[in-house]
Amino acid sequence: MFLGAFGLGSELAIGHHAYNANYVDERGSIEGVVVEIFWGNPHVHYYLEVVSEDGTKILWNLESENLGMMARAGWTIDTLQVGHHIRVSGNLGRENRPRLAMELESIEFFN
């Protein structure tokens, strides 16, 4: 059933926006350090500095939920902070853009 495929209802808000235009069905996982945070509506964003295999640093745009949905999922502005080293999964951006629809429940903290 689809319910299992979607998991948390926290993806509701992204769906109201241009989710399908920005992301593909393919999922991916990235690891890096949080360097910027946007805590607000329409969606919370985290910006992650990811070091690629050749050593170059790429800034990834992680899109999350609106503030109401974040609160319902138990997240606050302090949950994920600048300097946190994390791994997170989600749907990847279209046309190989450095963008990820982050799944809150997938996050792993390394510090």
Place this chain on the structure above:
Amino acid sequence: MDISLENLKLNIERNVLMPLVLGLLAVAVQFSSTVQAQENFTGVWQLWVESGYQFRPAYGTISIEKSGQSWELYVDGGQANLLILNDKRIKFELDWLDLRDTPRLSIFDGALENGVLLGMAEEDGEGRGSWRATKIDKQTPNAPPSPVDLTGIWGPPDYIGKQIFDLTEAGWAAHEAFDETLDDPMLRCMSDGMIRMSHGPFDVEVLDADNRIVMLYEDMHEVRRVYLDRDFPEGVETLNQSMGYSVGHWEDSTLVVVTRGLKRSVWDAPGMPISPEAVFTERWYLDEVGILHIEFSMNDPENYHRPVLMHQIRTKQSNDSEVAPYACDPHPFYRGLDIEGRLEEYWGRSGYRL
């Protein structure tokens, strides 16, 4: 054995022609019966799906119509692919958008039993649960007002989520010109408008203020006033407001709201268009267990050959619940375009701002 030509002809008539005639008659009777049975499907039906937009039960409207020698099926005002329609069985494809606005296609297979359509829905071989549809009776017009209490906070809606509608040439042109990663007004924290707001995944708080009903939307924190004591202002068609102008009245215990004066925009993320001539009609009512039903119809001949329909349901939230704040900052939209090197592309589309 008499093998005369006359007798041979008689034998042919008895042995060949008669069975042929009888066979053709049987086929004709069967065809007539099938046609008659198919006629039983024609009409407007209220659809109930066990697993809807948010995977809870949802409602919609099916219209089955005869067109020449074939039948056509519409769901919520958009054509659906009718696969089978015979004496008892009906099978059709329903295109819809899931929570992420990802296109989906479900197969509805069912039968007509005692005047009710009953069946199962599936997608990619997996079940989506049962569905049923009952014919919609004509509603009693001009029933005397009998207002009910609609106040309170109502949770996010469920509905079918039909994706493709019966667009006109102008409607297709507007839809195809829209780039949802750049042109969507919500990206800039501009109001997403009355129609999109009415079915977005947010709460709505309803207040009664005597001669008006006030609706406070969590989405963008927009305020809507439905005036109960007046008609539209002169020149409403040029009002050009994202929330338009709403007037309402009670028909029995149903609040009927008509909205006009909307600005040219879109009413979903993929870009279904709205013109300033659109007339948006809602019917708000409570069912026997207190679920709020809102049936809407959007009549916009510039963009659609037939009205867009939606039947949503909302559940009342507890008395101690509160509508969440919604201050919107467009920063992440521009920051994202900056990271992706698309800012110049955005500036170049200034003619597409909605």
